Amino acid sequence: MTDDVFYDSPTPLEAGLKCCCPRCGQGKLFQGFLKLAPKCDQCGLDYGFADPADGPAFFVMSGVGIVVTAFFAWAEVAWQPPIWVHLVTTFPALILGCLATLRPVKSWLVAAQYINKAEEGRFESLGRHDFDERRL
Numbered sequence: 001m002t003d004d005v006f007y008d009s010p011t012p013l014e015a016g017l018k019c020c021c022p023r024c025g026q027g028k029l030f031q032g033f034l035k036l037a038p039k040c041d042q043c044g045l046d047y048g049f050a051d052p053a054d055g056p057a058f059f060v061m062s063g064v065g066i067v068v069t070a071f072f073a074w075a076e077v078a079w080q081p082p083i084w085v086h087l088v089t090t091f092p093a094l095i096l097g098c099l100a101t102l103r104p105v106k107s108w109l110v111a112a113q114y115i116n117k118a119e120e121g122r123f124e125s126l127g128r129h130d131f132d133e134r135r136l
């Protein structure tokens with residue numbers, strides 16, 4: 001019996017928005033808020049390949065930071081509100097914006113790793129560093 005099963009895999013963007021398994025699109029990707037499950041509970045895909053590292057945090061902080069800071073600057077120029085208005089609008093917008101988008105972005109990057117078969121770079125040894133064939 002072969003292990004070849006056809007999966008109607010979602011696109012990385014679909015898998016990211018649904019926070020689901022990048023192979024079957026049904027299983028859960030996360031065990032907690034941001035902790036990845038060890039494997040898919042539907043198709044058994046081992047999530048050991050997934051290592052987005054700091055990528056999701058970087059993209060989320062950059063994207064949300066740019067949008068919220070632009071809104072902050074626009075509001076400051078247009079209305080000159082008191083500082084407490086920014087404390088109750090800008091800071092919560094930064095925090096909630098980051099929390100709301102971190103899971104989908106992490107899921108999207110894991111799905112992109114799976115689809116593109118991305119993994120950590122490896123070096124092949126070419127021999128000793130002091131060895132030069134031309135000197136022979």
Ligand SMILES: [Zn+2]
Pocket residue numbers: 021022023024025026027040041042043044045
């Ligand atoms: Zn799955």
